[in-house]
Amino acid sequence: FNAPAFHAISLLFHLLTTLLVYAIACRLLRRVVPAAAAAALFALHPMHTEAVAWASALPELGCALFYLLAYWLFLLAEDPVNSRPRRLWLWASSCCCFFTALLWKEMALTLPLVIAVHCLLFSPKESPWRVRVRRGLRAAIPYGAAFAVYLPLRWHALGHLYVTQRHWQLAPGAYAATVLDLGIQYVRALLWPVGLNAYHLFDPVRSFADPRLWAGVLVAALAAAGLGYAWRRRAPLAAFEALWILLTLIPVLNLGALGRNVFAERYLYLPSVGFCLLAVWLADRALSRLAASRRAPVGACALILVIALYGARTVRRNPDWRDPYTFFST
DSSP states (O other), X not given: OOHHHHHHHHHHHHHHHHHHHHHHHHHHHOOHHHHHHHHHHHHHOGGGHHHHHOGGGHHHHHHHHHHHHXXXXXXXXXXXXXXXXXXXXXXXXXXXXXXXXXXXXGGGGGHHHHHHHHHHHHSOTTSOHHXXXXXXXXXXXXXXXXXXHHHHHHHHHHSXXXXXXXXXXXXXXXXXXXXXXXXXXXXXXXXXXXXXOSOOOOOXXXXXXXXXXXXXXXXXXXXXXXXXXXXXTTOHHHHHHHHHHHHHHGGGGOGGGTOSOOOOGGGGTTHHHHHHHHHHHHHHHHHTTSOHHHHHHHHHHHHHHHHHHHHHHHHHHGGGGSSHXXXXXX
């Protein structure tokens, strides 16, 4: 019955996760200032209020913490400066963290996909496509072994491997359009975190006359074009950060497994890592077009403005969890 203790644990997990975002950003961006900017955006993004302020959302934080720890250890294991025994130890530690993340929440299942895509995009440029694919598959195999250990434990604890909470009466085309619209809602929430609420009404796409269908097709086409452009321009980091958002959203796009409350802000806690990294990457590219003497002040002012807006929005949202009346009336 000690509520502050629960909130202290959530804040501790969020702080540790933010530090991991900084460590991963340092590895990927290879610069301290952009890495710190990405970590600041992650720490104060208003969409995280539900995950951190609501004590029952601790599985989101625990899963993300060990998920990112597993990925960070994988990055260290990939560093050729480490000896072979040390690299094997880092690989084993990464798999153990992945296994722990699975025990927190099934969303961790996407980590082998993220690691495979990492190997695919960041292999040496002269490597043939087939070599990249084989390297990605080999890197994902140890995590598959950890997943194989997890499955019987899940069966023992829950009595099933998968359960359908709600059967949506939708035609295949309408189902696909609804999933696409749901994904766009998540991306929009990352870009424009307004109208935050613990319960979002869900209205599926049921006909081809629904404008959301064509908006979804347009956004998907633009996203595919952006990924293709990043690939052609040899910007694998931008492509990886965008794919991080997509891959980590896959579990929460499964309508049947989510029940009535399909859209939830806490589900964006892990995908937002890719969003923050991509936002900083894009800002860095935009600043590079300015004169050298103007980059630092313009970049600092832009970051301070965004962080101030994020912080104000987060502080305004936090009291929603003050007591049951405030929560449900809000």
